[in-house]
Amino acid sequence: MTKLAMAQPRFKDPNASSKPMGCSIHPGILGPDSRLLRQKSWPVALSGRRQAEESWEKLEQALNQARAKHDFRSCIGLSAIQIGIPLRMALIWSPNMGYLHIANPEIVEYSAQTAIEHENCLSLFDMRGRVARPIGVALRYLDQDFSKIERSFSGWTARVIQHQLDHMDGILFTDRMLAGEPLMPYGDYAVQKAAA
Numbered sequence: 001m002t003k004l005a006m007a008q009p010r011f012k013d014p015n016a017s018s019k020p021m022g023c024s025i026h027p028g029i030l031g032p033d034s035r036l037l038r039q040k041s042w043p044v045a046l047s048g049r050r051q052a053e054e055s056w057e058k059l060e061q062a063l064n065q066a067r068a069k070h071d072f073r074s075c076i077g078l079s080a081i082q083i084g085i086p087l088r089m090a091l092i093w094s095p096n097m098g099y100l101h102i103a104n105p106e107i108v109e110y111s112a113q114t115a116i117e118h119e120n121c122l123s124l125f126d127m128r129g130r131v132a133r134p135i136g137v138a139l140r141y142l143d144q145d146f147s148k149i150e151r152s153f154s155g156w157t158a159r160v161i162q163h164q165l166d167h168m169d170g171i172l173f174t175d176r177m178l179a180g181e182p183l184m185p186y187g188d189y190a191v192q193k194a195a196a
């Protein structure tokens, strides 16, 4: 058993490999081979503020590392389960919004209109796949201070939020891809996008 596993036995993924996993290229972020990514996460308890604070810190650290490595031009997100913490928390970042902390999120309304976009994931970073999702959501959640918030989101942020909520239920974007469409390596996607 590793030192980390002894310190945090609850968060140990018994199926995690010690080798680099799948196509994930971010240290500390689980790759698609981890069975933990298929687990449902637990709600954050209101009495668990300290645990939540530690988890926010770890999420910020992991997301900042990814941002230091890549120049993200649009909204990105990371769920706690992706760093081995099975709590319903996610950290979302976009250039114009900065950080958005969401805990125990619940979508209370979806827009009727949907859009199809290529998605990717920090756990399957070099792959893309087309997913249809509602273009807007109304979200009820707890923020970093455990305040109850209800707020509407649209566009790419709404998509990233839905993607993060899926992670909390053990669902990957590959499960929602359009039927018959293969996962596309990033190189092919970039060529296709440049030609569009």
Ligand SMILES: [Zn+2]
Binding pocket: 120, 121, 122, 123, 163, 167
């Ligand atoms: Zn993801």
